[in-house]
Amino acid sequence: SDVYKRQGINAEYGILSCKMAGTLYLVMGAPNVGTCTLMKRVRDALADSTDFAFPMIVASGAVKQEAEVVTPDEFQRRKVSGDLQLFWKNGDVEVGYRSFLGVIESGVNVAIEVPQSVIAKVEKLFFYHKKRIIYVTASQEIRKQRAGTSGHPYVETSQSKPQGPNVSTVVNSGTISEGAADVIGTMKQHGKESLSFPPCAVSITVLRNAQNATREYLSEQVIPGLTNALTAISQLPVKPKNPYLWLSEYLETNANLGGQGEDAGSSDPLPALLVPGGYICRLEQAPHVLDEPPSMQGLANLRRSPQHDRLVGVGQPSTSGIRELVAELCGSHGEVVWLQCRDSPVLYINQHPHTIQSKDKQGEPPLSLRAQCISSVAELRSIEHRLSRELSETASQQGGKLQLFPPSLNKDAADVEPEPVELTTRVKTPQDVFDELEAEGFNVKLRRAMLNGDAPPEPEEMDEVLAAVRAASQTGAAVVFSCGNGGERTELAMVLSAIMLAVESGAEPRGYVDPLEAGPNPDLKEKAQFAGIVELCQHFGPRGPVVKAVVDDVIDDHTSLVHFRKGIHECWRGKGDKSKAVCDAMNRLETYWYLIAVGEYLSQQVTDRYQQNFNTWLKSKRAIKRSLHKLCLV
Numbered sequence: 001s002d003v004y005k006r007q008g009i010n011a012e013y014g015i016l017s018c019k020m021a022g023t024l025y026l027v028m029g030a031p032n033v034g035t036c037t038l039m040k041r042v043r044d045a046l047a048d049s050t051d052f053a054f055p056m057i058v059a060s061g062a063v064k065q066e067a068e069v070v071t072p073d074e075f076q077r078r079k080v081s082g083d084l085q086l087f088w089k090n091g092d093v094e095v096g097y098r099s100f101l102g103v104i105e106s107g108v109n110v111a112i113e114v115p116q117s118v119i120a121k122v123e124k125l126f127f128y129h130k131k132r133i134i135y136v137t138a139s140q141e142i143r144k145q146r147a148g149t150s151g152h153p154y155v156e157t158s159q160s161k162p163q164g165p166n167v168s169t170v171v172n173s174g175t176i177s178e179g180a181a182d183v184i185g186t187m188k189q190h191g192k193e194s195l196s197f198p199p200c201a202v203s204i205t206v207l208r209n210a211q212n213a214t215r216e217y218l219s220e221q222v223i224p225g226l227t228n229a230l231t232a233i234s235q236l237p238v239k240p241k242n243p244y245l246w247l248s249e250y251l252e253t254n255a256n257l258g259g260q261g262e263d264a265g266s267s268d269p270l271p272a273l274l275v276p277g278g279y280i281c282r283l284e285q286a287p288h289v290l291d292e293p294p295s296m297q298g299l300a301n302l303r304r305s306p307q308h309d310r311l312v313g314v315g316q317p318s319t320s321g322i323r324e325l326v327a328e329l330c331g332s333h334g335e336v337v338w339l340q341c342r343d344s345p346v347l348y349i350n351q352h353p354h355t356i357q358s359k360d361k362q363g364e365p366p367l368s369l370r371a372q373c374i375s376s377v378a379e380l381r382s383i384e385h386r387l388s389r390e391l392s393e394t395a396s397q398q399g400g401k402l403q404l405f406p407p408s409l410n411k412d413a414a415d416v417e418p419e420p421v422e423l424t425t426r427v428k429t430p431q432d433v434f435d436e437l438e439a440e441g442f443n444v445k446l447r448r449a450m451l452n453g454d455a456p457p458e459p460e461e462m463d464e465v466l467a468a469v470r471a472a473s474q475t476g477a478a479v480v481f482s483c484g485n486g487g488e489r490t491e492l493a494m495v496l497s498a499i500m501l502a503v504e505s506g507a508e509p510r511g512y513v514d515p516l517e518a519g520p521n522p523d524l525k526e527k528a529q530f531a532g533i534v535e536l537c538q539h540f541g542p543r544g545p546v547v548k549a550v551v552d553d554v555i556d557d558h559t560s561l562v563h564f565r566k567g568i569h570e571c572w573r574g575k576g577d578k579s580k581a582v583c584d585a586m587n588r589l590e591t592y593w594y595l596i597a598v599g600e601y602l603s604q605q606v607t608d609r610y611q612q613n614f615n616t617w618l619k620s621k622r623a624i625k626r627s628l629h630k631l632c633l634v
Helices: 002-006 035-045 072-081 101-105 116-125 140-150 176-190 212-234 243-253 319-333 377-397 430-439 459-475 488-504 531-539 543-557 566-572 578-608 614-619 622-628
Strands: 024-029 057-059 067-069 084-090 093-098 109-113 131-137 167-171 279-283 311-315 336-341 347-349 352-358 444-449 478-483
Touching: 024 035, 024 116, 035 109, 035 176, 057 072, 072 084, 072 093, 084 116, 101 109, 116 131, 131 176, 131 430, 167 176, 167 430, 212 243, 311 319, 311 488, 319 336, 319 430, 319 478, 336 459, 336 488, 347 377, 347 430, 377 430, 377 444, 430 444, 444 459, 459 478, 459 488, 459 578, 459 614, 478 488, 488 543, 488 578, 531 543, 531 578, 531 622, 543 578, 566 578, 578 614, 578 622, 614 622
Parallel strands: 024 109, 024 131, 057 067, 131 167, 311 478, 336 444, 336 478
Antiparallel strands: 057 093, 084 093, 279 352, 347 352
C-alpha cells in the first residue's frame, strides 16, 4: 500500500527496506539555555554540507527561530493539504515543518528544533527511521545569567531531561562556538550507521493482513522494541550461543513502556496519587552509625570498599552531599555511576530527601501509592514525576508552601503538626538532581535498582546492580550505592559488586573451605553451614565450597553495618519476638543463598562473556532453584 511505501516497506514481501537512510535529530533544551542561538550557528557551520539538512520552520505568527511566517488561514490550509508533516501549538502560535521524509530516505541527516511534548508524535510518525534526541542544557546559574543578558524572564524548567539510550546531552556552558561544535560532533557521531547483523530487513509480514487496531498495536508497541533488540544484538562483539535467550533477556530488561501511564500521550487524566489529608511528606534522614564520622556534609554512613576504592556506599544524601561526593569522585575517577538501591519513591524538597507516608499509619506508604504496585524502574520514575507535579500544585495553592514533617516524632509531639514552610526550590525527583549536576559539567549518571529493605533480593534486582557495575568497569567510573539509611540494601549492592570483581580477578579462598559433605556438627553461627546452603554448594560440584569461601571472604571484608552470613544466626537467636526473629533469619538465609548462587553464576560468565544475566541463568537451573524452596534454619 501507499502507507507502507512511504514508510519504506515492501508490501509484496512484507520487509523493511534496507536503504541507508539518514538520522532524524530532535534538538531541544532547557529554558534560557540558548538552543535557538546555538542551532543558528550549527546551521551556518554546516550550510555547505551534503550530509545534513535543516528544514525551515513554518509558523502562524512570530517565533524565536528563523521561520516562514504565514497567516493562520494559510497554516490551516497547509495542514489539511498534508504539506505540513509535523506541527504543534506554541502558545497562541501554530508551528510546523514541511515533509522531509524524502530527504531522510535519500541518506541525508535532518535536524529539527522541537519541544519535548512533541517527542511521542515524532516517534509515531518516524518509528521506522533512526532518531536521536540532542538535549541542550546548562547550570541554573548560567541560564539565569543568559536570561538577564537577553532581557527575557528566567523560566524554571517544568520537565525533566528526556531519558533513554537515544538521548545525547550537550552542556552549553561555554561560548556559542564551543556549544555548536559539541552539537555538530554529536550529529556526526550518530549519523547514518549501518548494521552488520541482522540482515538489513526486518520481517513484518503480519502487518499486511492485520486489522487496523492490531496493525497500530504492532507498529507502536511491538516493532520498536524488537528493532532495538536486534540492533543491540548486532553490535555485540561476540554473538550469544543462544540468541533467543539473549533476546528474551534484553526485551525483559528493556521493556517498551511507551504505552503505559502518562508517557503514552493518553488524553485520559491519571488519578491523583496524593489524597488531601491522607498523606504526610516526611524528611528522610539516615542516622550515622558507623565508627568514623563522614568528612562531607549531608552524607551519612559513608564508606568505601577496602579492595576497590571506586565502590562507595552511603545513605540517601542531601543535594549538597551528592554534589560534594560526585565532585570528589569525578576528580579521582573522571566519571561516576550512582546506583540508587530502593523500590520506593523519594523526592527532593528544599534540597533534602523526603518520602510520602500515610498520615494514619506513619512509616507506611498511603494506600493510593501502594495501589500503584510499582514493579519496574520506569514505573518508579513515572510515579516520582507525578508526585513531584502534584506536590508542586499543592504548594502553588498554598502560597508556595508545603507542610514538611521531621524525620520522626516523639510521643509528646505525635499530634502536633508543623507549620507549612516556603519552598526555596521546586520539588525535584532524583533524576532532576542528577540532570542538574550533568548540566554543570559533572560526568555522572543515575541508575536504579529496586532492592527491597524488608525482603531478600530478586534475581532481576541483582542483575540491575551487576549491570551497573559492569558498565562502570568499562570506563573505570566510580560507583556509588545509596538507599534510605545506607544500610542493608547499600551493603548488599556493595557485596554483590565486590563478588563480581573478585571472581573476575580470579580470587581464591584466603583460608577455610567447607567440606563438600556436611559434618555431624555443622557450624551454623560462624560459617552458616545450614542444610540448604550445603545442598546448594553440592549442586556446583567440587567448586561449590570454593565459591562459598570466596563469597565469605568478600562478606567479611565488606561488613560495615550488616553481616550477611553471621547475621542469620544473630537474627534467629536474638532477643525479642520469636516469630519475627525467625522471619528475619529466613530473609537473611535466602539472601546468603542468592549471594553464593551469584558467585557460581559469575564464575561461569567470566568464561562465557556474560551471555546470560543471572535471572535467565537461574531459570535454566531448575534443580538449583528447587533447593531455594527447601531452605530452613537447620
